[in-house]
Structure formats: C-alpha cells, structure tokens
Amino acid sequence: MSFFNWAWDWVTTDANWHGQGSIPQQILAHLGYSALPLLIAAVIAIPAGAALGHRGGKAAVVVSNIANSWRSIPTLGLLTLLAVFLGFSPLTWLLPLVILAIPPILANTYEGVAGVDPAVRDAATGVGMTSWQQVIRVEVPIAMPLILVGLRTSAIFVVATATIAAYVGLGGLGRFIIDGLDSSQYGPVAGGALLVVILAVIVLALFAGLTWLLTPAGLRKQAKAE
Amino acid sequence: MAVDALNLEVPEGKTVVLVGPSGCGKTTTLRMINRLVEPTQGLILLDGTDVKSRNPAHLRRGIGYVIQQTGLFPHRTVEDNIATVPVLTGWPRKKARERARELLALVGLEPELAKRYPHQLSGGQQQRVGVARALAADPPVLLMDEPFSAVDPVVRAALQDQLLSLQAELRKTIVLVTHDIEEAIKVGDIVALFRPHGTLAQVAPPEQLLAAPADDYVAGFVGFDRGIRRLSFVPTEGLVLDASPILPADATVAKALAVGQPWICVTDADRRPRGWVAAATLAETPGDTPLGQVATEPVGHAFTVGTDSLRAALDAAVLSPAGQAVGVDGDGRVRGVATFDQIRAAIQAADAPAADLRLDQRIPEGPRS
Amino acid sequence: MMWSWIPGNWSLIWHLTWENAKLGVLPALYGLVLSLPLGVIAARWRWFYPPVLTVITILYAVPSLALFIALIPAFGLTDTTVIIALTVFSLCVILPNVVAGLRAVPAPVRQAATAMGYGPLRRLVTVELPLAIPLIIAGLRVGVVSGISLASVGQLIGVSSLGYLFIDGLQRSFPTEIYVGLVLVIVLALVCDLILVAVGRVLTPWAADPRERRTSRAARLVKVAG
Numbered sequence: 040m041s042f043f044n045w046a047w048d049w050v051t052t053d054a055n056w057h058g059q060g061s062i063p064q065q066i067l068a069h070l071g072y073s074a075l076p077l078l079i080a081a082v083i084a085i086p087a088g089a090a091l092g093h094r095g096g097k098a099a100v101v102v103s104n105i106a107n108s109w110r111s112i113p114t115l116g117l118l119t120l121l122a123v124f125l126g127f128s129p130l131t132w133l134l135p136l137v138i139l140a141i142p143p144i145l146a147n148t149y150e151g152v153a154g155v156d157p158a159v160r161d162a163a164t165g166v167g168m169t170s171w172q173q174v175i176r177v178e179v180p181i182a183m184p185l186i187l188v189g190l191r192t193s194a195i196f197v198v199a200t201a202t203i204a205a206y207v208g209l210g211g212l213g214r215f216i217i218d219g220l221d222s223s224q225y226g227p228v229a230g231g232a233l234l235v236v237i238l239a240v241i242v243l244a245l246f247a248g249l250t251w252l253l254t255p256a257g258l259r260k261q262a263k264a265e
Numbered sequence: 266m267a268v269d270a271l272n273l274e275v276p277e278g279k280t281v282v283l284v285g286p287s288g289c290g291k292t293t294t295l296r297m298i299n300r301l302v303e304p305t306q307g308l309i310l311l312d313g314t315d316v317k318s319r320n321p322a323h324l325r326r327g328i329g330y331v332i333q334q335t336g337l338f339p340h341r342t343v344e345d346n347i348a349t350v351p352v353l354t355g356w357p358r359k360k361a362r363e364r365a366r367e368l369l370a371l372v373g374l375e376p377e378l379a380k381r382y383p384h385q386l387s388g389g390q391q392q393r394v395g396v397a398r399a400l401a402a403d404p405p406v407l408l409m410d411e412p413f414s415a416v417d418p419v420v421r422a423a424l425q426d427q428l429l430s431l432q433a434e435l436r437k438t439i440v441l442v443t444h445d446i447e448e449a450i451k452v453g454d455i456v457a458l459f460r461p462h463g464t465l466a467q468v469a470p471p472e473q474l475l476a477a478p479a480d481d482y483v484a485g486f487v488g489f490d491r492g493i494r495r496l497s498f499v500p501t502e503g504l505v506l507d508a509s510p511i512l513p514a515d516a517t518v519a520k521a522l523a524v525g526q527p528w529i530c531v532t533d534a535d536r537r538p539r540g541w542v543a544a545a546t547l548a549e550t551p552g553d554t555p556l557g558q559v560a561t562e563p564v565g566h567a568f569t570v571g572t573d574s575l576r577a578a579l580d581a582a583v584l585s586p587a588g589q590a591v592g593v594d595g596d597g598r599v600r601g602v603a604t605f606d607q608i609r610a611a612i613q614a615a616d617a618p619a620a621d622l623r624l625d626q627r628i629p630e631g632p633r634s
Numbered sequence: 635m636m637w638s639w640i641p642g643n644w645s646l647i648w649h650l651t652w653e654n655a656k657l658g659v660l661p662a663l664y665g666l667v668l669s670l671p672l673g674v675i676a677a678r679w680r681w682f683y684p685p686v687l688t689v690i691t692i693l694y695a696v697p698s699l700a701l702f703i704a705l706i707p708a709f710g711l712t713d714t715t716v717i718i719a720l721t722v723f724s725l726c727v728i729l730p731n732v733v734a735g736l737r738a739v740p741a742p743v744r745q746a747a748t749a750m751g752y753g754p755l756r757r758l759v760t761v762e763l764p765l766a767i768p769l770i771i772a773g774l775r776v777g778v779v780s781g782i783s784l785a786s787v788g789q790l791i792g793v794s795s796l797g798y799l800f801i802d803g804l805q806r807s808f809p810t811e812i813y814v815g816l817v818l819v820i821v822l823a824l825v826c827d828l829i830l831v832a833v834g835r836v837l838t839p840w841a842a843d844p845r846e847r848r849t850s851r852a853a854r855l856v857k858v859a860g
Contacts, residue, residue: 042703045707107779107827108820108823108827110823112820113787113796113800113816113820115787115797115801119812120813123803123804195695198695199697199700206790206801207804216703232700232703235700239697242695243691
C-alpha cells in the first residue's frame with residue numbers, strides 16, 4: 040500500500056475522530072502549540088530586529104551570523120536536552136520552539152528595516168519624527184513584506200518542530216506519528232504525517248492572505264515586481 | 266565633509282542659495298540648520314535661538330525639508346505624505362488631509378492625485394509633492410537640498426518657476442543648495458558661493474555675482490557669458506527709445522526715405538511690428554508705393570519695454586536685420602526702437618553703481634537665519 | 635558532563651558523524667545538480683518559474699519528518715528515504731538562488747557576450763553561471779547546513795545519524811551524549827559552511843571584496859527568506 044492509502048484509510052476511520060486524543064483535538068492542539076511560540080518569538084524578534092535595523096552599523100554582522108547559523112541547530116537535540124533536565128514539561132518544548140522561531144523573524148525584520156531607502160529615512164528624520172516614530176510609522180510598514188516572510192518561515196518551522204516535539208511528550212499531530220512509530224502501526228504514522236502536511240499548507244495559505252492584507256497598498260505593486 | 270569658519274546670515278523672507286562644487290560642504294551646512302548634522306563648533310541661530318537648545322524632532326517640525334530624491338513615503342498616499350507634519354503635531358487626520366489638498370493645488374497638481382501612491386507619479390510630480398509636504402505645517406523656514414537636480418531640464422525649469430511664484434506668494438525664508446550656478450542665479454535673492462573646501466568665496470545678490478565677481482575663482486565658477494547673463498537683471502525702463510524710424514504700412518516709400526534712417530520699421534494699423542525694410546531697398550522702389558506692399562525682413566523678436574530685461578533687448582537687437590531692437594508695450598504695440606549704442610549706454614549706466622559695490626562688499630557678520 | 639564517555643565511544647561518535655555528514659552533504663549536491671538545469675530553464679523561460687516556485691514553496695513547508703514518513707512505503711526505513719527527502723528540501727532552497735543568480739547577471743554583460751559571438755550554451759557556461767556562483771553558493775550553504783541538522787531527525791525513523799545520540803541520551807537520561815551530539819552537528823554544519831565559503835572564493839577570483847558584508851542584497855534576501 041502506498042503512503043496515501045495508509046493515510047486515507049486511517050483518516051477516514053470514524054473512531055479516530057472521537058474520544059481522547061482524537062484527530063480534531065490534536066489538530067487544535069498542534070495549532071496552539073505552534074501559535075504560542077510563534078507569537079512569543081514575534082513579540083521578541085520584531086521589535087529587536089526593527090531597533091537593530093534602524094540603528095544599523097555593527098548589528099549587521101551579528102544578525103548576519105545569526106541568520107546563517109540558526110539552521111544548524113538540531114531541533115531534536117535541543118528538545119531531548121531539555122527533556123533530560125526538565126522532563127516532559129511545557130518549557131521543554133516551548134523554549135526550543137521559541138529559540139528556533141526567533142532567527143528568521145529577527146533577520147528578516149532587520150533586513151526589511153535596514154533596507155528602507157535612505158532617502159525615505161532622511162525625509163522621515165527631516166520632517167521631525169523621533170526615532171521611535173520613524174520605526175513605527177515608516178520603517179516597519181515599509182518592511183512589512185519581509186517581516187511577513189520571516190514570520191512565515193518561522194511558522195512553517197514551528198509547525199514542523201512541534202511535530203517532532205511529540206517525541207518529548209508534546210501533544211498535537213506528532214503524537215500520532217511518534218506513537219504509531221512506537222507501536223509499528225503505519226496507519227496513524229501516515230495519517231498524522233498527511234494531516235501535518237495539510238496543516239502546513241494551510242498555514243502557508245494563511246500567510247499568503249495575511250501578506251496581501253497587511254502589505255501597505257503603496258507597496259503591493261512594488262512587491263509584485265520583485 | 267568639513268565646513269570651515271562659516272559666517273552666513275539668511276534674511277527673513279529671502280531665498281539664499283548655497284552653491285559650489287561637489288564636496289564643498291554646502292549640503293553639510295544646510296543639514297546643520299535642522300540638526301541632521303551636528304556642528305562640532307560654532308552656532309546656528311534660527312530666529313535668534315540656538316538650534317542646539319531645541320529638541321531636534323520639534324525643531325524639524327518647524328522647518329520644511331525638501332531633498333533631491335524626494336524621500337516620499339512609499340507606503341502612504343500622496344495626501345497622507347503631505348499631511349505628515351500636521352498629523353505629527355497633533356492635527357486631526359481629516360483636517361490634515363484638507364490642508365494637504367490645499368497644498369496640492371498650491372504646487373500645481375490636480376486633486377485626483379491625492380489618493381495615488383508616490384510610485385505612480387512622475388519625477389516632477391513627486392518633487393512637487395515633496396515641496397507640498399515641506400510646506401504643510403506652514404513653517405517659516407524651508408530647507409531644500411538639490412531639490413530639482415534629479416529631473417530633466419524641462420521639468421526642472423517648470424519647478425523653478427513654480428518655486429519663484431510660490432515664494433512671491435508665501436515669502437518663506439528659504440535656504441536652497443544646488444551645484445547649478447544658473448539655478449542659483451535664477452531663484453536666489455542672495456547667492457553664497459562656496460570654495461572647494463568649505464569656505465565662502467562670495468555672498469551677494471546674483472546680479473552682483475555676475476557683474477562683480479570677487480575673484481577669479483568666482484568668475485570662473487559663474488562661467489562664460491556672465492556679462493550678457495548679468496543683463497537679465499537690468500531693467501529696460503531707462504532705455505532710450507527712438508520713435509522716428511517707425512512708420513505705418515499705409516505710409517509711402519517717399520515719406521519713409523524722407524526720415525533719413527538706414528532702416529525703417531513697418532507697423533500695421535494697430536501699431537504692431539510687421540518687419541524691417543532697408544533704405545537702400547526703398548530707394549529702388551517707386552516713391553508712391555505704400556510701405557505695406559514692400560517686402561520686409563522679419564523683426565526676430567521684440568522686447569517688452571519695462572518688463573523685459575536688457576538681455577532681451579540686446580538679443581532682439583542681435584536678431585534684427587537692422588541691428589535695432591523693437592520695443593513694444595504690454596499689448597504688443599511698438600513704442601520705439603533701440604540701437605546697439607543706446608543699449609550700450611543703458612548698460613554703462615547700470616554698471617556704474619556695481620563698480621562701487623565691489624569695493625564696499627563685505628560678507629555679513631554673525632551667523633543668523 | 636561526563637567527559638570520559640567520549641574517548642570510550644570514539645568509533646560510535648565517528649561513525650555517526652560520518653553518516654550524518656553524508657546525509658547532509660549528498661542531498662545538497664544532488665539538489666544542486668537538479669537545480670542547475672531547472673534554474674537555467676526558469677531563468678530563460680520566465681513563464682516556467684512562477685508555477686515551479688509555488689510547488690517549491692509548498693514542498694518546503696512540508697515538515698521533514700512527514701516527508702520521511704511519506705517516502706517510507708517506497709524506499710523503506712533506509713538512508714535513501716532521508717536522502718531523497720533532503721534532496722527535495724535542498725532543491726527548494728538552491729533553485730531560487732540559481733534563478734536569482736542567473737537573473738542578476740547584468741544585461742549589458744550578456745549582450746556583450748552575445749555580440750562577441752558566444753553561442754547561448756557557451757555564454758551560459760562561461761559567463762552567466764560563473765557570475766551566478768555567489769548566489770548559488772549561498773543557496774548551497776543553506777542547503778548543506780539545514781540538511782546536516784535535519785538529517786538528525788531521520789533517527790526517529792531509525793536512520794543512523796548523530797540524532798542517535800539525542801535519542802539514546804534521552805532514553806538513558808544521559809545529557810553528555812546529547813551535548814556531544816549538539817556540538818558535533820553544529821560544528822559539522824559550520825565546517826561545511828566554511829568550506830563552501832572558501833570554495834566560493836576560489837571559484838570567483840574576480841570578486842573585489844570577499845567579506846560577508848559585501849554579499850549582494852539579493853543573496854542576503856534569498857538566504858534569509860529561504
């Protein structure tokens with residue numbers, strides 16, 4: 040049987056939609072476990088990236104290094120390390136997810152803000168905006184497309200890592216996969232994998248829509264050209 | 266960029282143009298006024314107050330700032346761009362947008378552009394929006410850094426004219442930086458010419474710069490042809506005009522020859538110029554022929570007495586086959602003609618005071634703006 | 635941290651590192667090999683790229699574990715599964731960079747080459763691709779670094795990599811193993827990254843300033859947005 044057969048059989052089994060640890064429950068759980076770290080990371084990384092991008096200078100090197108090296112950190116390693124010390128506690132999965140969600144958002148926000156046309160910055164200073172006003176009213180809106188790319192990259196990454204985090208006890212769609220692998224049942228493994236993929240694609244679509252919504256109208260045409 | 270020991274006073278309601286070669290510090294000087302550059306030494310006084318004593322952001326909200334690349338906010342509409350400073354100082358958005366639309370008209374743009382975005386506008390239109398944005402909060406002082414350098418010459422001329430008419434209406438104190446001496450001469454009430462390394466070579470009204478450059482550097486910078494260009498500033502009111510060679514088309518050839526002039530200017534019934542005819546040509550024509558039937562040579566162009574400058578008169582004389590400029594009044598009716606000699610006399614009369622000025626000229630003491 | 639464990643298990647550590655390296659580097663190279671022709675086509679025939687880009691964006695959103703699982707019925711619980719999955723991910727990262735790199739070749743340069751009598755293939759190989767090298771290497775770096783890290787996830791389906799140290803370390807509550815694994819993955823990734831940077835510099839002797847800061851904006855953008 041192919042992957043799709045296994046997955047389809049399992050997903051269409053009614054029993055899996057009811058009771059403890061059912062499909063709808065785990066879908067919601069997965070969404071929650073993905074949204075929370077993403078939000079926390081955004082709250083940390085967007086202001087930090089904007090402030091660094093606004094100031095420029097030496098920060099470029101630091102951000103660049105972070106941007107290049109964050110992908111080298113193995114998620115499984117971080118998860119298991121924390122699990123050894125903290126057991127299967129919320130922090131065990133929350134911490135790595137937040138840590139790994141920060142770099143794309145930080146780097147992209149930095150790029151977006153630092154990349155604002157120097158003439159526009161000069162004009163913003165020249166008309167009498169304070170630094171903070173420049174960042175909020177001019178630089179961040181202009182950087183919005185890139186910030187959203189960063190958020191999207193992080194979102195995808197978090198959804199994927201949350202799946203793996205089932206290995207250290209997290210609920211969500213990864214539960215089906217890990218438990219299925221444990222008990223050699225390919226049905227839930229395939230089903231869980233399929234659902235996660237669908238979820239990821241939905242998140243992708245959501246961000247496409249969000250990008251369209253949040254990009255200031257003046258930039259939409261320019262963004263399309265890029 | 267270094268600026269060295271600068272003393273410059275900018276009188277209220279006047280346009281002072283800072284001009285000089287690249288790297289001379291003119292832009293740095295400008296940007297010290299609104300503290301985009303902090304001077305390491307010295308004092309910048311705005312309306313008597315040291316600019317350093319004021320909060321930079323608040324200071325800048327009271328100064329209009331226009332730059333070469335416009336720096337329009339791409340994510341905001343044209344009207345929201347213009348409304349930036351009013352909104353920043355607390356105006357309700359609706360009122361700010363109304364003001365923005367007023368300014369749009371003031372800089373000569375159609376109201377439909379209000380809801381467009383900067384990237385949808387041409388270079389010249391964007392520059393006008395930049396000026397409108399600078400004027401939105403009605404600041405007493407306007408700083409302009411090479412505002413017209415990024416557009417093509419035709420658009421540039423239109424923008425300069427717009428600036429002149431705006432200034433006539435609004436009487437702002439303007440400090441404008443340019444590398445183009447022609448622009449400086451055209452729009453400036455006072456021109457401050459920089460040397461390459463940040464010192465001032467001469468500060469004077471443009472006519473004086475042309476008539477009496479302080480040294481060879483200034484003369485060289487101002488450029489070739491300054492004698493003639495300077496004539497743009499000399500009015501034609503005092504020009505002596507001769508009405509005798511002017512005859513209507515129905516006068517006879519005989520009458521024309523009787524005047525005794527080498528050239529006759531033929532006018533139509535309304536006293537508008539039709540052309541020149543040489544006495545030599547007339548001598549070969551039967552005496553009773555009306556002048557209107559004689560072939561004439563074109564006038565070239567006429568100059569309007571009083572409003573046009575001596576430069577226009579000189580140019581008219583050069584173009585005229587008779588070597589005489591035809592002077593007309595506001596309705597185009599001929600008032601008289603001026604020969605090269607008469608024009609030269611007017612030039613000499615204008616030159617005399619300029620010679621005195623060169624001896625007395627000083628760069629004003631004390632930095633003020 | 636039990637340092638003595640390391641010398642005692644040298645051969646295991648070495649074996650796992652070697653496996654992980656293979657699982658990270660090979661797919662990136664395969665991805666490069668696939669990306670080059672596809673990228674050339676996409677750069678040349680503009681209509682080809684947007685649908686391809688959409689497919690890539692969706693594929694890249696698929697969590698690695700899910701993709702491994704999807705390939706199991708076809709390729710089993712073997713290296714091949716992981717390698718194919720990681721090749722797909724590398725393709726997703728490298729292809730856009732190939733396209734961007736080729737498109738970044740200034741039109742005057744291309745025109746000059748044609749005017750001098752270069753046929754399209756020769757122009758491609760001797761002018762356009764060399765000039766696209768910086769961006770291609772940038773993509774390759776991301777591919778290799780993330781591949782080395784993602785390879786550790788393969789351990790969850792039993793494919794040998796440094797991920798073994800994470801899992802074993804958790805099962806035995808033995809953090810030393812996990813530390814070793816973490817450090818090795820990161821070091822391995824960074825070493826490969828540096829090698830690629832060096833290769834890039836060797837291949838582009840004309841580059842004026844090889845410092846990181848001078849990487850073109852496009853390269854930084856693509857890297858970060860990946």
